[in-house]
Amino acid sequence: MDNNSSETNHKNIDKKSEGSDSRRSFFKRFGVIGAAAAAGGAAIYSGFSYEETKPNHDMVKVLTADNKLVEVPRDQIRDMKVDVSRLTELGREGLPGKRFVMVIDLAKCRNARKCIQACQGAHHLRPYEYHINTLTMQESPNTAPYYMPKPCQHCDNPPCVAVCPVDATFKRQDGIVLIDNERCIGCRFCVAACPYSARMFHWEEPLFVEGDKGKAYNIELNVPQKKGTVSKCLFSADRLREGKLPYCVSSCPNGVYYFGDENQDAVTNGTTKETVRLSELLKVNGGYHLMPELGTKPRVYYLPPKNRLFEVTEEEEKKSENV
Amino acid sequence: MKRSYLFLIIILLSVGRLFAQEWVVPVENAAKRSPFAFKDSIRQAGAALYMTNCKSCHGDPGKNNTVKLVPPPPDPASAQMQKNSDGDMFYKLSMGRGPMPSFKNTLSATDIWRIISFIRSFNDKYVQELAPSLAPGSTLEQVKILISMIKETNQVQVKISSVKDKVRQPVANAEVKLFAKRYFGNLMIDEAHTSDSQGIALFKFPANLPGDSKGFVQLLAKPTDETAFGEAKADTTLAIGVETYRPPLNEQRALWNVVQKTPIWLLLTFIFSVLAVWGLIVYVLLQVRAIYKSGSDNKKE
CATH class of the missing domain: 1.20.5 (Single alpha-helices involved in coiled-coils or other helix-helix interfaces)
Structure with a gap:
């Protein structure tokens, strides 16, 4: 056991x-x-x-902004992201010490429409969407017709800004009235308030909507444009920041536009690049504002269409009536 | 046979029409020649200038990709362009005509000659003719330009000197222009003046030209004759303008910037009065509820 x-x-x-x-x-x-x-x-x-x-010391060829071809090691390359909120902040501030002003000499406009094309190209607009348009004007049956380019007047007392319920449209210290399309709710109060019909509404998907996808929004260019928001002439605020004349001004072949700083009392012609005194130009030629009786104080001056060198043909007149 | 002759004549006539509006250059301008030889470095500088100023309409030379305009801008490599003399080209680039812009205010004479040297590089047969040998001493060396101001008479004095026989001497009879720098370009002051035997040119400065907040104006003096002086210029900042300070346009309170510009007392008064009204409403509702409650308590008893 x-x-x-x-x-x-x-x-x-x-x-x-x-x-x-x-x-x-x-x-x-x-x-x-x-x-x-x-x-x-x-x-x-x-x-x-x-x-x-x-x-990684593979060299990559890079073209710099000043048009130089340089080589950079591959590991030194960083993706650049644009800080949109900073851009918007800068765009709201504007350029200190400036008061931009435009003078349009109606005596020289021959309806070349180059200003319109340059503007539409820069702001990604369709041929029938206008930030600036040239109108055929005739004040009475017996007076001679003339062409009148009409951009936003960038009023010093802007009725459009006063009615905006969401602070999407605003006036900067340098006098430019801009729109923040990211804030705009599309109520179109501003379109109704503007006495110059300077504003347009994006009823359809903007042009180049596919190509502009993912692009950083530039408040000084309104690109990419946004469906269901308002857009208008910006005095090419992005170009002014670089010290360049606006798109429309520099593309005019007939010397219609002068642009400059009222604080410096000088305006530069976009075609000849000649700089003249603003006060003298307005005094000698009898400059005027559109609808001054409204008290909007525009920043765009017009010189009267005297001594015109052209005729408005009947055909063109009909065309403009159809528009 | 006859028909083909007729056809030829029609073609010739229509081609003739194209050239009907000849661009006539004044004789003295057509005879003008470059003061310097078209070297490779000059040509390269010209190429860069061409790309920024001319390419948008005239396209790439020799590739016939000019913009479709009426009249069409000629290709720089074409015979139509190359048959111009150097002086013709200089005049046409400077003055412009119709859709061709004038570059006399945007490019210096030297830059225009650089562009012409680039255009000529597409012509194998071209042999450069230099400007007829300039009179001895007419090309100046080490040109110095000084800008100063005479406060009492509100004048600007421009003094030109150059080195001759190793001694610095004033330059007489030189035409000078004075500009004030503005944001988009240079504003010409007074008119072009010629220097006296002391090399001094006096400009009347406008009494009402605005400067910055301390009255400073950036001045630029340039001799007109670039062939003799090259790119000599002076750049000086003087307190000669009117002191200008204008407040930002959105500084004042207005109907359109009420949100940003509200004074604190107004904002606080508004907030407290809104709170007071709402507080009163809430108080009344609470009282109503208390009355209702006490009523229902009485019923139970």
């Missing part, structure tokens, strides 16, 4: 020892595999992280 029991005990111990052996060996094997796996993983990871951070 005792023997048996001892035998059975022994057998049990044997069995147990066999079992513990297999567990131990299991752990041993597991340990070896695990260590190998860990080591392999670490090696792969370190290799991967080395690949990630290792200096």
